[in-house]
Amino acid sequence: MLPETYSPQVASLIPLFYIGWSDSVLGPSEIELIQNKINNFDWINEADKQLLLSWMNPTNPPSSDLHQQWVETMQASAKKMNPDGRKSLVDLGIEMAKVPSENQTWLTKEVIDALKSLEAAIGVVSLELHSHILTHQQISEEKNAILSSSKIDVKGLQHVLDDDYIEIRENVFRILHDPMFNLETIRNKEEYREQVLKWVHLLAEQGYGALHFPEEFGGKNDMGAYAAVFETLGYHDLSLVVKFGVQFGLWGGSVLWLGTEKHHKRYLKEIGNMELPGCFAMTETGHGSNVRNCETTATYDPATDEIIVHSPTLSSGKDYIGNAAAHGQMASVFAQLIVDGKNHGVHAILVDIRNKEGKVAEGVKIEDCAYKLGLNGVDNGRIWFDQVRVPRFNLLNRFGDIDEKGVYSSPIEKESKRFFTMLGTLVGGRMCVPRAGLSAAKASLTIAIRYALKRRQFGDNDQEEMLIMDYPSHQRRLMPRLAKAYALDFALTYLTDRFSTRTEEDMREIETLAAGLKSVATWYTTDTIQECREACGGKGYLAENRFADFKADSDIFTTFEGDNTVLMQLVAKGVLGDFNKEIVSGGLLGMINFASERFMATIREKNFRNIYNTDEGHLKDPGFQLDAFVYRERDLMVSVGQRLRKFIKRGIPSYQAFLRCQTHLLEVAHAYVDRIILEQFLAQIEACEDPALKKTLKMLCDLYALHTIEKNKGWYLEQGCLSGAKTRAIRRVVDKLCKETRNDAFALVEAFGIPDACLAAPIAVF
Amino acid sequence: MLPETYSPQVASLIPLFYIGWSDSVLGPSEIELIQNKINNFDWINEADKQLLLSWMNPTNPPSSDLHQQWVETMQASAKKMNPDGRKSLVDLGIEMAKVPSENQTWLTKEVIDALKSLEAAIGVVSLELHSHILTHQQISEEKNAILSSSKIDVKGLQHVLDDDYIEIRENVFRILHDPMFNLETIRNKEEYREQVLKWVHLLAEQGYGALHFPEEFGGKNDMGAYAAVFETLGYHDLSLVVKFGVQFGLWGGSVLWLGTEKHHKRYLKEIGNMELPGCFAMTETGHGSNVRNCETTATYDPATDEIIVHSPTLSSGKDYIGNAAAHGQMASVFAQLIVDGKNHGVHAILVDIRNKEGKVAEGVKIEDCAYKLGLNGVDNGRIWFDQVRVPRFNLLNRFGDIDEKGVYSSPIEKESKRFFTMLGTLVGGRMCVPRAGLSAAKASLTIAIRYALKRRQFGDNDQEEMLIMDYPSHQRRLMPRLAKAYALDFALTYLTDRFSTRTEEDMREIETLAAGLKSVATWYTTDTIQECREACGGKGYLAENRFADFKADSDIFTTFEGDNTVLMQLVAKGVLGDFNKEIVSGGLLGMINFASERFMATIREKNFRNIYNTDEGHLKDPGFQLDAFVYRERDLMVSVGQRLRKFIKRGIPSYQAFLRCQTHLLEVAHAYVDRIILEQFLAQIEACEDPALKKTLKMLCDLYALHTIEKNKGWYLEQGCLSGAKTRAIRRVVDKLCKETRNDAFALVEAFGIPDACLAAPIAVF
Secondary structure: OOHHHOOHHHHHHHHHHHHHHHOOOOOHHHHHHHHHHHHHOOOOOHHHHHHHHHOOOOOOOOOHHHHHHHHHHHHHHHHHOOOOOOOOHHHHHHHHHOOOOOOOOOOOHHHHHHHHHHHHHHOOOOHHHHHHHHHHHHHHHHHHHHHHHOOOOHHHHHHHHHOOOHHHHHHHHHHHOOHHHOOOOOOOHHHHHHHHHHHHHHHHHOOOOOOOOOHHHOOOOOHHHHHHHHHHHOOOOHHHHHHHHHHHHHHHHHHHHHOOHHHHHHHHHHHHOOOOOEEEEOOEOOEOOOHHHOOOEEEEEOOOOEEEEEOOOHHHOEEEEOOOOOOOOEEEEEEEEEEOOEEEEEEEEEEEOEOOOOOEOOOEEEEEOOOEOOOOOOOOEEEEEOOEEEEHHHEOOOOOEEOOOOOEEOOOOOHHHHHHHHHHHHHHHHHHHHHHHHHHHHHHHHHHHHHHOOOEOOOOOOOOOOEHHHOHHHHHHHHHHHHHHHHHHHHHHHHHHHHHOOOHHHHHHHHHHHHHHHHHHHHHHHHHHHHHHHHOHHHHHEHHHOHHHHHHHHHHHHOOOOOHHHHHHHHHHHHHHHHHHHHHHOHHHHHHHHHHHHHHHHHHHHOHHHHOOOOHHHHOOHHHHHHHHHHHHHHHHHHHHHHHHHHHHOOOOHHHHHHHOHHHHHHHHHHHHHHHHHHHHHHHHHHOOOHHHHHHHHHHHHHHHHHHHHHOHHHHHHHOOOOHHHHHHHHHHHHHHHHHHHHOHHHHHHOOOOOHHHHOOHHHOO | OOHHHOOHHHHHHHHHHHHHHHOOOOOHHHHHHHHHHHHHOOOOOHHHHHHHHHOOOOOOOOOHHHHHHHHHHHHHHHHHOOOOOOOOHHHHHHHHHOOOOOOOOOOOHHHHHHHHHHHHHHOOOOHHHHHHHHHHHHHHHHHHHHHHHOOOOHHHHHHHHOOOOHHHHHHHHHHHOOHHHOOOOOOOHHHHHHHHHHHHHHHHHOOOOOOOOOHHHOOOOOHHHHHHHHHHHOOOOHHHHHHHHHHHHHHHHHHHHHOOHHHHHHHHHHHHOOOOOEEEEOOEOOEOOOHHHOOOEEEEEOOOOEEEEEOOOHHHOEEEEOOOOOOOOEEEEEEEEEEOOEEEEEEEEEEEOEOOOOOEOOOEEEEEOOOEOOOOOOOOEEEEEOOEEEEHHHEOOOOOEEOOOOOEEOOOOOHHHHHHHHHHHHHHHHHHHHHHHHHHHHHHHHHHHHHHOOOEOOOOOOOOOOEHHHOHHHHHHHHHHHHHHHHHHHHHHHHHHHHHOOOHHHHHHHHHHHHHHHHHHHHHHHHHHHHHHHHOHHHHHEHHHOHHHHHHHHHHHHOOOOOHHHHHHHHHHHHHHHHHHHHHHOHHHHHHHHHHHHHHHHHHHHOHHHHOOOOHHHHOOHHHHHHHHHHHHHHHHHHHHHHHHHHHHOOOOHHHHHHHOHHHHHHHHHHHHHHHHHHHHHHHHHHOOOHHHHHHHHHHHHHHHHHHHHHOHHHHHHHOOOOHHHHHHHHHHHHHHHHHHHHOHHHHHHOOOOOHHHHOOHHHOO
16 A cells, blocks of 8 residues: 555554554553544544554554555655654654645644644653654664674574574564563553563463473473573563563473472473463572571371471571462472481472462462562562471472382482482573573663664764764773673573483583573673663663663572572582592592693693783684683682692681682682683584684684683783783783674674564664 | 550550551551551450550651560560461460450450451561561660670761761751651652652751752751761662752752852742752753763844753753653753854753643653653653743853843853863762762661671581671672772762862862762762672562662662763873873973882882782781872873873874773773772871771771772782782782671671661661
């Protein structure tokens, strides 16, 4: 349909309709209001009214073709207007209604007032979108010009990032494009929770929640696909991500991984399709990270063949439990399992907490966690149990069972090993959470970089103001973080791959890996979103530009699924364990090998030529970079090992010895994770067969590697394994790489593949 | 009144009344509901009803004596109960109603249900407060025990921090204690704005807004007092702080400092008492930091003797303007003043934007900035002017005037100097904002440290779990930041003193100082609140524990009143200017003096013995510490000076040369601010006459100084002016100081003097 085919009256309303739909401000009540207004306009004929009302049908919104037509007609009219940029939508509508052959007697003051009242009814219109109409064409041209000025193969790079789940990502993005997923600020937690619940239902109905479940229960047995969905939802709304993760990852995962066939048959299908919303009730008020010391008891009563779940104190209440405050019907409750007077340690037991009508079960007390810093779309709550009885069936019995005679048995003899095996179920969450956080960081970087490529501020006196992206300090803020987003993406994919192809023996290493990457990636997320917010100044502070929610919602990622500082200590212990094994298993030979390996590294590093080698080629040599990372990890390990041994020799109990070395151990964990990330980046480059892509990846990897060395230069200089001349040279190369990546910045964030609609921030419109 | 004098029926209700008032959950509607319920209770006699209703009077809440009585009776009864800690308030009430001599026939199931329905009507009761009743006594004893185990003179230290405004702080705290100032989560911005408006009115009525105004206009001409109020309000609600600052500091300040007597007489009194809420309309959408290039025009029209204020483009709208979206009636509009076709640069003009009834003025267009990341109690908006005419009188004419003949004149010839003089009005805001931010950081530290002194997690197998404050990593997170809170407090007081006693010649230096301290202090605030949130784990994420609002509200402090990165460049230029002057003014002699001074510093630092001197006494020597700070500042200045000279010699335009050195210049600015802060800390120690206090201050100063050197150890090692052995020794001393200050941590935050009621976070209850 060409614009000429509309009557002038209809044409005058097009800008308002366009904005109404584009800005996603039309709620049901606004739609009704506008329908009423249109019905009452006596200056529109009946046929036109029907056409206009057909454009207002919320279940059948205007097609994207129609949208595009509107844009083109509006642009054509906007070009005819005086370009001072301050026209209202009504002004544009009047311009569009101008038909040379007709007179405009219908356009009375009353009609203009009616148009204005309609503009008011549509509500707040963001300025950027307004100017967006007027300059849409210009902007698209600018975007294409920027992209074509870069040599980056955006699609190719996106494929490298998307690993094997390109199709599933596209499907999720398509779903998120549904008007039902429009982002709006819902400040009230009750309303927000209902919104998120609807979203989770919709995803469940389409089978996205059960992807990691076995096929007989509606799944595809594909953890990688599940992780890809989780990651993609992270671009949209993190309350949705967390609610989704609670239901399918934690609650579903506990039944899947800790339960046996009988539980799977009874529950998994209903969990996957959201008929049975549930909770993962592990954390207690008094025992956040120290799950092993939780106070809740589950006592087997042979008289009735039941298990009695009980919270003996206020502090033993299960705390921060997602799905608890409003929607959960059942919970996997982690409790000390007591059989015949003997405590067998923490096990999970299924307990009904609410019926389908929402009535809380007898003996269960639930309290709302109320407003949180973020994630207010998730109904976190506290749960206490007062001697709640459940059948023996409800014990998730994969790693510990009670038979019909009331006798406890476990395939894992040692209690501590059993405990850590059960905790292995947390690996799924630790794999997924950092991916959603990384999505939020990538979206933030995309918004900040796009803005920095439009925003001008200050400059040389007689010239146009400078793009803020051209300030070295701005490049320093954004570019190393951009490189690290790539680095973390590869490392997290590696983790998922390791998990998907795991054997029993791998689990310990995978747990260490998951704990370390979860911590480093979520700290990175907090830091990156903050830096991006600040880099966008006042604009970054407006809720519409997304940082507000990304920041608030992801802030807890450094705490939940394991507090980062606690996890990093586990990492250090895991790494030291391997290190000890390395020495012990090889006996004397291993010792010598290790020593000589270390000797070699030392030689390499302490070698006079290399300490003072400031040559750019040398600094960009992956051999030098990896050596520097490995050397840091190894040296910190050896020195903490020596300190520990010294303390223990002096008769200091091992707990105290570890405590004294705590900050040193945390350093070991950081060095370990950094090294893993670099290795995976280098492996990715190695595997890449396209020379141009390889070059792009190498540039990003150099920035990641050298920036990390620069950050730790204090340590390297202190050790004497880098000279001041060399660290200065590294700084110069990092500066240079920031400038180089700046030239491709638009393309490098474009390769994250976040659709504009999902990005949503007005300041990011290109 | 002793508990025995109450009837059992009244006694049974005391816990509910106590919680109702303590938890501040009683809004007018709840009060009405409860009054109705009580009136309908047929098991209470008329006299008791009157007593109970008198306790429900919102304009006359129970006295603190009565409160204390309640607490004591409840504690006595609680002690008699089975101490499993899971009793409800109703259970406690029933216990309290037990009188040995009486039978309890009145206590039927119906009465108990009535009590339960009342408990429900009172609403959500926080767990902490609940347990607080039961263990109040214990906790007070614990607090006293902790305080008395520390040798810190809390009151003495508080006096050092409070400078000369102890009384005014106490008064503000008393006002904040009024039930009207109870903190509650108001999620809806319109309601929140009205709440904050009421608060500002109340403070204005009591004369707190006008403190910095001359006495004839209701003030006390006391900038220090105004700053102290601003700082104290920062413990409460930062939306209140910002609205207060917009009205009295920015809007009032513009009339006071840029206007002349005629404006003062006409407006200051009404501004101070909030009869005339107004805006400071400086920032534009397109020109955030670059005020000098703002687009709004103010054109003098000699025909009518008026000034025409106009926004020529969309991007010239005044943006983020506080008081604009809802309450402001007038605005100081910064615009290019054009007289007789000549642009005289940016001047401020008063423009009416709304009448008293809230109707927006003709030719003015206002848009709401909508939801922001935080500060949603402030009505930020955007303003455009369409050829708005105001009388010539409205030009704030202290630094530039138009006479009756239409001729422009200014006491400051040079346009750029005139501009920067006018911008000097911003110094007030730059002095106050970091103080409010520091208050938020101090409150956060207090909450996190108190929590860490109660919260236990993990530990040696057979022992009680450890206090998280005893983990070295936790000490490392909180203690250096605690020391820096003291350091910044002294530096900000110094800044206010310098401003209060300024002469014309001081202004440039004060501006540099204000820009630098504002930036460093607000970055510190963002970082510290974040670290405290994480240090409190999941509890830190709950809105009730305050970090949510502190974080969100203070986040913009790094951007407004001048973006920190932009300000730090001004600082660098200011410092380099002084440095050049130092050389130039002294001529050759100055040059030699400077060179020899530098030579001496180099000698001192490069001296073999000192480079390797790892002796604790040496590291704690203020001479060494200050030398290290001065050396860093000087060396960075000299080297950037050399680089700039080199570029300029090579024919690179000075703008480009500065751009190339941008990150280096930012380092200079940081080093300058760090040195100022240390100097002020040392001066404070020097001035302290009490030996015990002196020792406390020295301990904190050592931690600040050595931690700062440690943070910059990469630079020192790169320069070769500290050896690896010495930086390692510094690390050990910092660890030791963290442990030392940990022992006094409770007392050190107690000295901030934040009343418990103002702290408000349940996890901080001691």
